[in-house]
Amino acid sequence: MALLVLKFGGTSVATIPAIENVANKVSQEIKLGHKVAVVVSAMAGVTNQLVSYCSSISQLYDSKEYDAVVASGEQVTSGLLALALQKRGVKARSWQGWQVPIVTNDVHGKARIKGVETDTLHESLNTGEVAVIAGFQGIAPDGRITTLGRGGSDTSAVAVAAALKAERCDIYTDVDGVYTADPRIVNRAKKIPRISYEEMLEMASVGAKVLQTRSVELAMKEKVPLQVLSSFDGKLGSDLPGTMVMDEAEIVEQEVVSGVTHSRDEAKVTLRQLPDVPGVAAKIFGPLADSAINVDMIVQNVSADKAKTDLTFTVTRADLPKTLDVLKGVAAELPGLQVESSADVSKVSIIGIGMRSYVGVASRMFKTLAEKGINIQVITTSEIKVSVLIGEEYTELAVRALHSAYGLDQE
């Protein structure tokens, strides 16, 4: 008998029959004798609808009100799943973020969890009741509703699992595991049975949309074993059919490159005629950080004019309008600054923990792309990852070529 946290994403709870399917899975785990907390997302499409309501009123909305609006989606599914469980004779109740409470900081729209109160949850679980927790949401110290940013329900689930000291956190989604590449693009992509937190982290951060980055970080920090699996193939988490995300030490055989990922949610900003003096980068990235804009790739070039420099960086497409807005303020202090931006770029990455012990991995990437005539705009690397920014129209071509080049194609 274990304590499990099961998380079901938007497509898993998209309709009433889908919610009934989820209730069946939860019931099966209860029948096996487990204690179960469930974290649910909003029904697929609902969050987008709510976000579009906010955006259609104002592009630069008050994040406090945005949070009140969008958090409602998870509230609905938590109640509906509790009802579906009760119908099956399983005791269940819904918990909103503020009821648990899941306390966050006050960075509305992208809040971070500070703590999950577990006393009342444990009381409820000990009576055999399933706790159905609304994901994605929490409560700020001042009592306002917060949300954790897109995909935040994964983080809710991991935080709850860590706080409850759960044996495993099963992330049910619409794919049956983590693949060597997006199977919609690479039809010879393979499911990865076991992957390290570090690799998963890089995958999540570069656009394999299976798990939210922060959820993996948190799982790694708190040593919560994660499983990514499908809601739709009739398989149960306790039979371990998905991809286990776990400690590197527990994975015996390492590939040089585990996977090729891509992200289209990228926008490129280039600043020209930037004075090449100390402190100028801080003048730019300070205000961006203050506005909670996450800057990803950064590259600085030498300009023709020696006293000036060019700087290119990337942000998510959603953050581009806000970024340009912040840069307007910055430009006032930097006369002559030119700001260019483009959203038709995408990022392609190769990831592998084995990369650390092999040489020539990156150069094979550049050679492969060059052979296909793909121009590389920006390069960034980490110990276990190489990412390149390319024109969006080359995305599929690049991913397929790299998948073959690193021997990942399924036989």
Added chain:
Amino acid sequence: MALLVLKFGGTSVATIPAIENVANKVSQEIKLGHKVAVVVSAMAGVTNQLVSYCSSISQLYDSKEYDAVVASGEQVTSGLLALALQKRGVKARSWQGWQVPIVTNDVHGKARIKGVETDTLHESLNTGEVAVIAGFQGIAPDGRITTLGRGGSDTSAVAVAAALKAERCDIYTDVDGVYTADPRIVNRAKKIPRISYEEMLEMASVGAKVLQTRSVELAMKEKVPLQVLSSFDGKLGSDLPGTMVMDEAEIVEQEVVSGVTHSRDEAKVTLRQLPDVPGVAAKIFGPLADSAINVDMIVQNVSADKAKTDLTFTVTRADLPKTLDVLKGVAAELPGLQVESSADVSKVSIIGIGMRSYVGVASRMFKTLAEKGINIQVITTSEIKVSVLIGEEYTELAVRALHSAYGLDQE
């Protein structure tokens, strides 16, 4: 400078443009120098969608979870209206029921407001901030979300107005006032400029869907002047274009009959072969009351068998399945009891505070209906109202005939 509470119903906030229209009205009142609290319903159609989600999982759902699900609709509109006000340069924030807090009892699905905490609301209003309060919802003493029953946002608005000691509570809706009959049925129906709480109460309770019964009771008890007016005709509450609901003493000219109303939300239950002994009514209506089922008309007939009697009563159509369920339990203790039910009935009423000082008002009603060949199934009366239950298909015919018979037709 007054403190006003404005309430906007589902059709008034049905779309983003509708919400922008509401924001314009609120801004105008702010520009006139008033302090404004707004109470909003869910966007039209949303609550029905959420209720149908619950019903499709289970007809006999847990009301606690039902409340968590359906309360989400008002959460969305409160946030969106706050955003729309901010866009107009008006300070505003949303308040959920649990944030105010609006404390209710724990009768989930039909909760009653026990109190509205106003200290923090007053603080907010005193800074010139509009308080946008989610209607229809509150928080039970155990911290679970409650809802007040359909139309409960009116009650939220009046409770907030009473607690804040507001000068007036404007109920913006999709009609421009209270009419002598439903204008969709009687095209010669007239708008009533002033109506007493008592008459409005009878109108609300018999199906003029403009205001929820409890909201009028509460307004009468707390002496909150109410105005019913339209969101859509470009008129502002402070110009008093709608129907004022006020103290009888303030209305000079009284009609004998002020209006003719009808309700199709009726179901009839007949119990046959009921033992004609003391205590039997309590055996039936006790359990129904325990299940929070509101019984409306009741009539008891003599049966052919002297030791037995027949009893007929009405409930809302929504309560019929639950009613029949409760009666199954009752039937176990009363052998031979036969339960019959029908939902194809409607209730038609004439209402007028002047009725108290005139005779022959009811008999004119029965004569008018007889002339049209309409069979009366049940009759109930109060000091200022006569109601009859008739076959649903006669509804329009009856309402039109009565409207003419009492001289209400517009010239």
